[in-house]
Amino acid sequence: MELLEIRNVSQEFGGLRALDSVNLQVRQEEIFGLIGPNGAGKTTLFNLITGIYKPTEGQVLFRGRNIENLPPHQISRLGIGRTFQNIRLFRKMSVLDNVKVGMHAVTRAGFWGTLREWGYSRKEEKKIDERARELLAMVGLYDKRMEYAESLAYGEQRRLEVARALGLNPVLLLLDEPAAGMNTREKEELIELVAGIRGMSITVLLVEHDMNVVMNVCERIAVLDYGRKIAEGDPYSIRNDERVIQSYLGVGM
């Protein structure tokens, strides 16, 4: 069954057509890769799904429900978590607090409750704390939980973004170039982490330039070029697709 369906979506910025009638189906519990040259519209598509942009045309359906007109915070509440290409952490907050903020959508203690800090809020705060620590342990940042997020190394910041996105118990996780700027060892750890996320029965939509990572973890891949989808299929067929080789992979891959 399709978890996410992009139906005929176009996005224009002024005269620029960043996405041109793109169709995409992401099935439950698969790892779907999205590749293409810079400026192909991959991040634009992410921003459409998460409600930062409203599509000029077309529909975005999540579990059969139209979400293209919902504000970002409501979309995340449906269980869509994401990371950002250009890392957006809460820099002057502790690593632990970053993950706790990620759990905002799945918790509900309000103003009066938090002022009293007993009963429900207190129990909830304890749960948040435990869960946030679990997630940090999972991405290997537990020992750094009290540091400011900005003091982390680059690869660590990327992992923290993943942990924060996992905080909202996502059904669908969008990862925007998670391997960018990572060294070989960090990339291997990332592949492991994505596999682990898949084991939590979370569907993953992955934008990535590193072919090694993409070919290793994705079950299906779509290729965007100049806002159009030029190919879709399993890693093997994408690697051998004439048009993909021409526009993106290059000869000799």
Added chain:
Amino acid sequence: MIVMEQYLTQYIDPYYVRIAVLLGINIVLALGLNLITGVTGQLSMGHAGFMSIGAYTAAIMSIHAGTSFGISLLGGALMAAAFGFLIGVPTLRLEGDYLAMVTIGFAEIVRVVFLNLDIAGRAIGLSGIPSETGFLNVWLVAVLVIFLNTRLLKSRTGRALYAIREDEIAAQASGINTTFYKIFAFVIGSFLGGLAGGFYAHYMTYINPQDFGFMKSIELLNMVVLGGMGSIPGTILGSVVLTLAPEMLRMVAEYRLLFYGGLLVLMMIFRPNGLLGDVRWYDIRKRLARNGVKSYGTA
């Protein structure tokens, strides 16, 4: 309480009691502004406007409706909060400099309205406000505000506010309704501003629109910036320094603004995050441990 108050004024130099009262009022004001600007990151340069709404509302209630002190305070605070809501809703789309401009404009409008309002005594000001504010009631409220503020900032709500300051898009992606929380910060911040205004009016027993001008807003903003944006101990420290500084600089009163300006420039160069803006107990402990100083047995 009245007995204790009398005891205080009898055995302690009234000059010091006066400074202490003004400090308590300033702390409540600055903590309110800290919530808006320091924590949530919405630059407000018109906090004195909320203070004056609270001050005038409470004073008019006390004089004309004869309400008790507590009710007048609450009325002033609620009125300020209502205006905080009104100004918060349309300005949420604005950021940084633009929001600052609107808040300056708002505070100026408020000042001019009181300058022309009959019931507010026009330019003559409002006198004959019952003297109700004292060291004890101010500090009781100030301590309560500090306590609740600390609670709030450590909670889910507080984390959401900090997250908005740090990165609004990431906050939204985490499920935070940024519009709601920005209005929330504005409402609570202006409530505290109004509350402090009520205390101020019932301490001075005479208020005048000039008490709540642009310079007052800047002074309050300075307290938050000097101490450290978003930090409660920092904001309190900023309030202490900037409440005491004018007293100590009394002999060079004309140069006070020069001092403020110089202070801000120095801060921007040496501690852009404020004195305590990014200092946490955790870091202090860690540093002590690194230097081989035993601390709390955790080293």
